[in-house]
Amino acid sequence: MLRFLALTPADQVTIDKIECNRVTKKYDAIVIGGGHNGLTNAAYLAKAGLEVLVLEKNPYIGGATVSRELHEGWKYSNCSYVCSLLRPEITRDLELPRHGLQVIPYGGSVTFCQNGDYFGDYPDHGRQYREIARHSVRDADAYERYSADVMKQTRLIRPFLMRTPPDPTSLKLRDLKEMRVLAKAFAELGEEGLADTLKFWTMSIGDYLDGYFETDVLKAHLAGSGIIGTALGVYSPGTAYVLLHHYMGDVDGTVGAWGFARGGMGAIADALAAALQSYGGEIKRDAEVGQIIVKDGVTRGVALTNGDELYADIVVSNLDPKRTFLKIMDAKDLPEDIIHKAKNFKIRGSSGKLNIALDGLPTFNGIPKNSPLLRCDMHILDSLERMEKAYDDWKAETWSKDPYVDMLIPTQVDPTMAPPGKHMMTVFVQYAPPKINGGEWTDDDRDAFGNNVIEQIAKYSPDFKDLILHCEVRTPREIEDEVGLTEGNIFMGELTFDQLLFNRPFPGYAQYRGPVPGMYMCGSGTHPGGGVMAAPGANAAREILLDLKRPNTVPAGYPDD
Amino acid sequence: MRQHDETMLLQTPFHSRIAKACELNQWDDWKGYTTPHVYTEVEQEYFAIRNSTGVFDLTPMMKYRITGPDAEAYLNKLLTRDIRKIGVGRVAYAVWCDDAGQVMDDGTVFHLGENDYRLCAYNRVMDWMMWSAMGFDVTIEDETADVAALAVQGPTSCSVLKAMGFEGIENLKAFGIRTYAFDGVILMVSRTGFTGDLGYELWIDPDKAELLWDRLFDAGKNFGIRAIGGAALELARIEAGFLQAGIDFVAAEHAVRMGRSRSPFELGLEWLVSFDKPIFNGRRALLEEKKNGSRYRFVYLDVEGNKPAEHSFIMKGSKVIGTVTSAAWCPTAKSNLAFAQVESKYGNVGEVLVAEIYYQRELQWTRVLASCTVIEKVIFNPPRRRQTPAADF
Structure with missing residues (x-):
């Protein structure tokens, strides 16, 4: 009796919560998908004081930002493998370093040539100049012009990464203001700059590079960034922008630099999860959402595939637009236009991945043992023609027989992912189609795809095959089945102009709000797209908090200079 | 002819190895020695400290050996902290002041044996040490050129030293000292550094310097070992919050203008001042400051x-x-x-x-x-x- 009298209001709340739990706890917000954007979104909502739950279908979090040990003693960055675009504002604001994240920059890249030569893009500028000049003095000079032009374009885009795209058809004050910011940024470029921007956003990377360089291998070397993760060829319009997307990040202010997340890309998800939990957010693994519950035209919660229902007035989807609107939402809850838009959303699979445990450091033809070129991105395919042919195979619904690869051996830098003296190799492969000759990928197809890549690498590395201890092969099938990315598209939708800015994912839905009140999107299918930026998740949180009339917890972007 | 007559800048005993590794040819002048500013790339050298192992030649650091029956008593007067609490085999960070309680320098004091100390300093302080030694039975020797030293810093630094065969090194506590036999001489290892990370400093006879460098880099090849220059170290020490004499404060003896020197209190180093001691240089002035407030x-x-x-x-x-x-x-x-x-x-x-x-x-x-x-x-x-x-x- 005395105890009862001593109850404080705080105790009362606890008891209410216990009561609630027994029935079903209602959250303020549920985020579907524990990828890096889902976790970022949830972290900012939790930071604002909301009770947030993240639901992840897998027993592990991270989505495509994941590190798993599939061979004892080796950790892979199974999907995404390098880090540059992750917004520094978010890293700092969510205190990700305190939660264990460390991003270590690496520099440079190399392309191996069929004739035994190579092109080395050294991190040191003087050495890089000499190396280009070895192939063409004119190209070495042109590279300065190219770098400045690309930098102009990244400076245009970077300030918009942490902003919600304006709706160009809206007359709302906020949209008009944002349109003005956009217009001002374009105006600052001047006439010539504007023309360049339009070229950059519409041209093929092949045509763009033809405007600067004469050396085949240099063009092929640079063009890789234009096709990665994209179901387009080097001569397809729109691929120039994809290159820009790979140049607009930074590590510690060095624009265009890339780095390794120490311990693998999963370290990003782990740090985000720790940040989320530090604000009181919850994560539930092995919890696949089957349906977003909509009642009387408003979002009410989610139903898991195991039948459990969880309630919240705000439901945020970290899934891609196709999966969100065509799989976990009921057509009757949606306006018809969005179903069409989702069906027509371009999210074609085009990439595969090999993760390889190596017994030692392989050697590569013509590259000295201690060369910095072994510690950076290594590419195969030394001409635009070979790259286009690789794309021809994709169009013919088969994997590239002479594939482009972007491979790295991060264990030369990161001591945490393999035993000392042993190595891990990540091999990104372009192209791999979502279907093989109209049919589903089979295990035999997967193995043949993997072997073809291994043979390709072995042509440039005589001891490579003998060093392989274990190999994980991921085709678009594995990427879709495990991660949930439709067709295995790594960017959650192609990064072409028709699907960027206020068109991402669809016109009229680019401000992270779904068609049903209380339903939001926060994945890479929204602005500014994929690449482990965490910006979509943060931007979506800002919009949600705005709707809730809560103080904003999302930091503004650093001003560029 | 002495070495200083032949050359503007002296070279440390590691110079042959450093010159080979210093791809950018960017050098600093540290107390009259040629030292590397950057070897290859500042960023990568900095990340060697934070991700694997960075190796820094700290031979030019001023090193004074203090021995004799009054060594402990003498240091207890020279330094503001209570040196009696630093056991044999331990290292401590310390500052010393002039009579006005203004910081002359900061450094580390190594308790090598009974009444046997090494004081590492940024500035040259022999004159002040000699003045302060009046009435004490001590011998003070500048052994800067007689001891070659390498900082081995970073998360894999212990693995590197284990691979060199230094048994039990993983059990050495922070600010502890151990010695190992190395090619017929004694190698001293202290778990100290200027990076705020896991790390060690290796102290050896200059004749063995090149051999130490070679063995170290051989042992470290699977642990991301990398030579680092002054620029990378500077970044690491700022991140770790460590003061640098000459940058974060002016040595009291060097200050020309009124009010440009600083007391330990004014540098956030109050924890290094032990008023329990009846006598130490600057005590009276510091007590005044404690009473009246700092500037x-x-x-x-x-x-x-x-x-x-x-x-x-x-x-x-x-x-x-x-x-x-x-x-x-x-x-x-x-x-x-x-x-x-x-x-x-x-x-x-x-x-x-x-x-x-x-x-x-x-x-x-x-x-x-x-x-x-x-x-x-x-x-x-x-x-x-x-x-x-x-x-x-």
């Missing part, structure tokens, strides 16, 4: 944005209340850190001040007024720094 306060600032507040004025409103001495964007802590000295009535933890930052891009200067918050400690402070046994990576 300045040393603060760490978390600066908004990503522009380092190098040499910035610090303002409260429109009033200039201090200046920044060191500043950097810290790549591991992902913080924009500045060390500042402000008027003592400002700078309470949590206080928001303004840094006036100037930066230049393509010949044009831009001025930013960045809000900054006084923080108690720097953000970078990984558990591996003190963890014993030391971790593998």
Whole structure:
């Protein structure tokens, strides 16, 4: 009796919560998908004081930002493998370093040539100049012009990464203001700059590079960034922008630099999860959402595939637009236009991945043992023609027989992912189609795809095959089945102009709000797209908090200079 | 002819190895020695300290050997902290002051044996040490050139030393000393450093310097070992929140203008002053200061944005209340850190001040007024720094 009298209001709340739990706890917000954007979104909502739950279908979090040990003693960055675009504002604001994240920059890249030569893009500028000049003095000079032009374009885009795209058809004050910011940024470029921007956003990377360089291998070397993760060829319009997307990040202010997340890309998800939990957010693994519950035209919660229902007035989807609107939402809850838009959303699979445990450091033809070129991105395919042919195979619904690869051996830098003296190799492969000759990928197809890549690498590395201890092969099938990315598209939708800015994912839905009140999107299918930026998740949180009339917890972007 | 007659700058015993590794040929002059500023790339060298192992030649560091029956008593008078508490086989950070209680230098004191110490300093302090030694039965020797030293710093540094065969090194506690046999001489290893990370310093006879370098790099090849220059170390020490003499304070003896020197209190080093001791240089002045208050306060600032507040004025409103001495964007802590000295009535933890930052891009200067918050400690402070046994990576 005395105890009862001593109850404080705080105790009362606890008891209410216990009561609630027994029935079903209602959250303020549920985020579907524990990828890096889902976790970022949830972290900012939790930071604002909301009770947030993240639901992840897998027993592990991270989505495509994941590190798993599939061979004892080796950790892979199974999907995404390098880090540059992750917004520094978010890293700092969510205190990700305190939660264990460390991003270590690496520099440079190399392309191996069929004739035994190579092109080395050294991190040191003087050495890089000499190396280009070895192939063409004119190209070495042109590279300065190219770098400045690309930098102009990244400076245009970077300030918009942490902003919600304006709706160009809206007359709302906020949209008009944002349109003005956009217009001002374009105006600052001047006439010539504007023309360049339009070229950059519409041209093929092949045509763009033809405007600067004469050396085949240099063009092929640079063009890789234009096709990665994209179901387009080097001569397809729109691929120039994809290159820009790979140049607009930074590590510690060095624009265009890339780095390794120490311990693998999963370290990003782990740090985000720790940040989320530090604000009181919850994560539930092995919890696949089957349906977003909509009642009387408003979002009410989610139903898991195991039948459990969880309630919240705000439901945020970290899934891609196709999966969100065509799989976990009921057509009757949606306006018809969005179903069409989702069906027509371009999210074609085009990439595969090999993760390889190596017994030692392989050697590569013509590259000295201690060369910095072994510690950076290594590419195969030394001409635009070979790259286009690789794309021809994709169009013919088969994997590239002479594939482009972007491979790295991060264990030369990161001591945490393999035993000392042993190595891990990540091999990104372009192209791999979502279907093989109209049919589903089979295990035999997967193995043949993997072997073809291994043979390709072995042509440039005589001891490579003998060093392989274990190999994980991921085709678009594995990427879709495990991660949930439709067709295995790594960017959650192609990064072409028709699907960027206020068109991402669809016109009229680019401000992270779904068609049903209380339903939001926060994945890479929204602005500014994929690449482990965490910006979509943060931007979506800002919009949600705005709707809730809560103080904003999302930091503004650093001003560029 | 002596070496100094033949050459402008002296070379350390590691020079043959350093010159070979110094791809950029960028050198510093450190106390008259040629030392590497950058070997290949500052960023990669910095990350060797934070991700694997960075090796830094610290031979030019001033090293004084203090022996004799009164060595302990003498140091207890010279230094502000209580040296009796530093056991044999231990190292301590220390400062020393002039009679006005102004800091002359900071450094580390190594307790090598009974009444046997090594004092490492940034400045040359023989004159002051001799003055202070009056009445003490001690011998003071400058052994800077007689001891070659390497800092081996970073998360894999213990693994590297284990691979060199230094048994039990993982059990060496922070600020501890151990010795190992190395090619017929004694190699001293201390778990000390200037990076705020797991790390060690190796001290050896200069004749064995090249061999030590070679064995170290051989043992470290699977642990990401890399030689690092002064630029990378500077970044790491700022991130770790360590003061640098000559940058964050002017040695009392060198200050020409009134009021330019600082007391330990004004540098945030109160914890190094032990008034329990009846006598030490500067005691009376420091007691006065403790009673009457200090003129300045040393603060760490978390600066908004990503522009380092190098040499910035610090303002409260429109009033200039201090200046920044060191500043950097810290790549591991992902913080924009500045060390500042402000008027003592400002700078309470949590206080928001303004840094006036100037930066230049393509010949044009831009001025930013960045809000900054006084923080108690720097953000970078990984558990591996003190963890014993030391971790593998």
